[in-house]
Amino acid sequence: MSTTTTLEPFVLADHPVLDMLNTRAAADGTLVEFWRNDADVQAWLARTGWKLPAANFAEGQLLQAAVTLREAVRELVEKRKVHQQGSPEALNRFLATPSHPRLVWSASGEAHLETVRTANTAEQYLAPLAEAAATLLVEGDFNLVRECEHPDCVLWFYDRTKSHRRRWCSMALCGNRHKVAEFRKRKQQ
Numbered sequence: 001m002s003t004t005t006t007l008e009p010f011v012l013a014d015h016p017v018l019d020m021l022n023t024r025a026a027a028d029g030t031l032v033e034f035w036r037n038d039a040d041v042q043a044w045l046a047r048t049g050w051k052l053p054a055a056n057f058a059e060g061q062l063l064q065a066a067v068t069l070r071e072a073v074r075e076l077v078e079k080r081k082v083h084q085q086g087s088p089e090a091l092n093r094f095l096a097t098p099s100h101p102r103l104v105w106s107a108s109g110e111a112h113l114e115t116v117r118t119a120n121t122a123e124q125y126l127a128p129l130a131e132a133a134a135t136l137l138v139e140g141d142f143n144l145v146r147e148c149e150h151p152d153c154v155l156w157f158y159d160r161t162k163s164h165r166r167r168w169c170s171m172a173l174c175g176n177r178h179k180v181a182e183f184r185k186r187k188q189q
Contacts (some may be wrong), residue, residue, distance in 0.1 A: 009034040009044065012170050015158035016048055017133045018145070021074050022155045022169075029152060035070075038062040050129065057122050065122035069094055073133045077156065081142055094123050094130030150174035 072090035079086035099117040119125040148169035155169035168174040
């Protein structure tokens with residue numbers, strides 16, 4: 001990633017779970033933690049479309065749970081990517097939340113099921129994100145789950161391009177840096 005004054009993590013992975021992994025990124029060779037407090041986590045959840053109910057946890061609990069979930073998922077994604085077995089214990093703690101389906105009938109006559117969850121703890125609150133991570137790990141095509149090819153970048157993405165040849169987290173970030181470096185290399189020769 002290039003130097004940026006953005007205080008928010010990039011949302012460019014084409015998968016919400018991989019966007020979660022990208023809340024810790026590299027800038028100028030240094031790891032940057034975008035989740036510094038509970039408000040950062042809440043802002044990211046809202047920005048990425050997670051419609052979770054309002055929550056009131058002791059200060060720092062949501063941050064701690066979110067970072068724990070992110071790092072557990074990062075380890076599992078990295079293991080799955082290289083065809084190794086990972087330990088799902090930490091992720092399973094987030095998945096172990098009481099829930100049940102509820103039939104909802106809208107005023108327009110449309111019926112649908114929604115999942116009602118207990119969210120007494122920050123871990124339970126983040127269960128929908130944990131479920132998405134588990135689904136990615138089980139059903140995702142890991143030939144298309146990739147880490148940016150730029151040597152200084154640690155961002156992940158899901159390659160949804162038609163040709164499945166995406167190499168960079170973003171063409172505007174790392175792809176452009178690569179092009180400039182290749183241009184300079186040719187100029188020097």
